[in-house]
Amino acid sequence: MIKRVLVAAVSLYLPVFGLGQTGQQPIRDNLQYTLQVPYPVEKIPAPKKGKIKNVILLIGDGMGLTQVSAGWVANRGQLYLEQCTHTGMSKTTAANKLITDSGAGATAMASGQKTIYHAVGVDTAGTDLHTLTDIAKRNGLATGIAVACSITDATPASFAANNIDREEEEEIATDFLNSNVDVLFGGGRRYFNNRKDQRDLLQEMNAKGYQVINSTAEFLSTRQAKVLALVEDGQLDTAPKRGTAFQKAAIHTLDLLKTNRTGFFALLEGSRIDDMGHMNNLPGVVEEVLDFDQTIGKVLQWAAKEGQTLVIITADHETGGLTLLDGDKGTGYVSGKFSTGGHSGVMVPVYAWGPGAEHFTGIYENTELFRKIQSLLRLRQRN
Ligand SMILES: [Zn+2]
Incomplete structure (x- = not known):
């Protein structure tokens, strides 16, 4: 009173x-946020059925349905994500834990095998797994990874490295020497050139044929097909401070990969939605989701122009146990509450667009994403 x-x-x-x-x-x-300036969402018609030459997998780290909904309310009831023609649900559990982490979550998508909490690119016994980037490469496709975190962080590491412990980021960095991924963009330079063992992996990557780059601007102007761009010592800034750096780097990654006539597999990660969820920072979650959604918009526009490209958008897990409590899509106001500083055990949505999108409906384990992509790209797995 x-x-x-x-x-x-x-x-x-x-x-x-x-x-x-x-x-x-x-x-x-x-716990509350109002987006001041929404962005317009133009209609991008999905091409009719056709050949699948390229697959672009976009992972929103920690992006559950509530994170998507919060972004949708803030941007006045519209997202690029909604243009996806087919949706499914992915079960995210790790081999030994209901609530997974980015290592076990991404390893399942990268290799088709469930693994233990905190492992990257290895099975439950610690044995190296063949991942989509290895297999795609061996089948003559180009491969690329662009992230907004350190390139040695769990999600990219699950595709390009093999380690039972995701925390071993210096060891993970050495795995990039043999990953054969053509285009690498992200942060984490210090794991390459400021190491306990004094090795200079930047020089070693250069000796392996990589153009080594240390700024986003330089990356955006390169035409090299084999490039390692580490634009920060640690992670990239969070949105909106990051500006359009990640959005542009994601598209430039695709432009570099498309020079391979056989096709490509690309992993693009909206990495920092997860960090904002861990911090229980709703404005941060929304800003990151909207940056990721604008990246998705640019990717769909790119794919509509190029054709023969399947786009899949999903998450490794939900972060924060976020609930929406109020909001107004007329004003862009949204309010919510978190139930944990960690991850939660809910299924995450899968969105697909382009040729083959119809294969992604239904409810399935996250390992199925590997199998679907492998089969749609007609990749033969051999040692
Ligand atoms: Zn996390």
Whole structure:
């Protein structure tokens, strides 16, 4: 009661001080957010059925249905993601734990095998697994990975490295010497050139034929087909501070890969949705989801122009146990609550667009994503 009287008194005085009505103030706490300037979403028609030459897998790390919904409300009820013609549900459990991490989650998608919590690119016994990037490469496709975190972080590491412990980022960095991934973009330079063993992996990568680059601007102007771009010592900035750096780098990755006539497999990760979820920072989650969605928009436009490209968008797990409590898609206001500082055990959505999209409907284990991609790209697995 006292509270209500105080609020009434304060709101009476606010106009006098030129602050406007309380309801219209920009909201700054971590559980509410209002997007000031929404972006328009243009219609991108999906091509009719056809040959699949390229597959682009986009992973929103920690992006459950609620994170998507929060972005949708904030951007006034529209997302590029909604243009996907087919949807499914992916079960994310690790081999030894209901609630997975990015290592076991991404390894399942990369290799078709469930593994233990915190492992990357190895099975439950610690044996190296063949991942989609290895197999695609051996079948003559070009491969690329672009992320907004360190390139040695769990999701990219699951595709390009093999380690029972995702924390061993210096060891993971050495695996890139033999990964054969053509285009690599992300952060984490310090795991390559500021190491306990004093090795300079940047020089070693260069000796392996990689053009080594250390800024986004330089990456965007390169035409080299084999390139290692490590644009930060650690992770890239979070959105909106990052600007359009990741969106542009993702598209440039595709432009570099398309020079391979046989086709390509690309992994693009909206890496930092997860970090914002761990911090229980709703504005951060929304900003990251919207940056990822705009990346998706650019990818769909690219794929519509190029043709023969299947686009799949999913997550490794949900982060934060986020619930939406209120919102207004007329104003872009959204409010929510988190139930954990970790991950949750819910299924995550899968969205697909382009030729072959119809194969992604239904409810399945995350390992099926590997099998579907392998079969649609007609990849033969051999040692
Ligand atoms: Zn996480």
